[in-house]
Amino acid sequence: MSFTSALPANIPKYSAVVGVPVSIVSVDTASGADSTSLTYRELYDYGVGVDLHRVKHVLGDLSTGLDMSRLSVRAVDSGITGELIQYTSRTIFDRGVCTDSILRFFRQLTDGGIHKEFVVPMVGEVLPDPENVVEGCIDAIDTYYREVSYGYEVRAAHYTIVNDCVLYILSLISFKLCRLAMIGKLLSDDIYTQLSRCWRLATSYRRPKALDIILPEHENELADMLKCTEELLSKLPPLFVFGVSDLGITEELSRYIDVTSVSDRLIYRPRPIEYFTDELSPPGGYVLTPPPTFRKALVVSAYGMRALIYNISTGKKILWEDIWRDRPCARVYMYADGWVIVWFEDRCFYGEPDWDYDDVAAAFRFERLNGVVYLHFLALDQEHGDTERVCIEYSGVEKCSPNIGSYSGAVRVTYEEWFAVR
């Protein structure tokens, strides 16, 4: 069944308005996964599976007017584990709906009695970057400064441009929250409530049309939606942590990562590295933002990166994607500024893992300085009885720490190096 060809032609790109009608063009539950489908096992390995009902519960308070009965969706039967849902991120993002649409998408599916275990972000599809859309709006505003001066001719577009930008901003935030939810990262209820409130303000704006008389409300309502958006942004988490927040941070490691406790959870903030701020925007030094399936992408394509450890005593090695009895031999954390930390379960060497993943770790990220991209590499360790060596392989070249003797104590940085990679 053709997916995109049946889309209505009159839907504006990036319309960014909750409530825009979109057509359900395909709900295809036929067997046979296509090339972009993922199997249940792949999903599980990626760690992107999310409990549908949990998302529904958390996002269930949103009450905007999108007609989800017309959302484009596609269901794929993997033929192995039952039905999986795959929907196109493009479809959702192009219509500027995300959280709300997915909520209703879920609701429709569950209420409709169609059991779906997982939702899957599209993999490998080139999507418009939502941040670029918002940046485009900033550029557009710049063109209006010149027109707005004393004695100027007032135009409706002078006001609707702000409304457009707010809608794009909310679309961006919704999109991100939606993607976070899809990988099981759910935020506090007040964020979703605030988002919903801002959507209502932004979508209820009575946009002046050409030749309309500009009224005070045209300007005042812009101020209200902007204030709402500012409050929303202030509530958003500053960064995203992959994995479980149980990484012990010591004084030494705190050179790189700052940890604070908020309520019952830890907040990790990678410290900006000053000498990498000359070319990077925003400050903080990240260069790459892995997709949800970053673990595979990291190894296979974009990063070409493999972390591994060697047990010097036995001569054995463990890659971070190694599996022992269905469990990975390393646990991966990704931080907002690009740091990836791979904590190994070194007892995979013996087939006697205790799965505490507190033995040795490879930490790395790309950094840019004066036009040169460097791989910044750290070896960390906390608890291991054997002498081990932490290595990283990039583009077929392996870089290793020195041998690290047995150690038991607080997390420490045992090795640090930068490698120019291109």
Add this chain to the structure above:
Amino acid sequence: MNFASSPPANSTIIICDLEVRYVKNGDIIDPENLRRIYDVTKCLAGKSVVWGRAIGLSK
């Protein structure tokens, strides 16, 4: 159009450390106020982009 007739209670609002003035009926159109609204919009757009890129997950 059916706008609410009463202006907001406060005459100004601070967003992104910028003061935006609420407009009342009879006010002369002030381009500086609209420019500040533009500045605020750009400020929030920038913040959202920074946050969005920090979160990642664009693709």
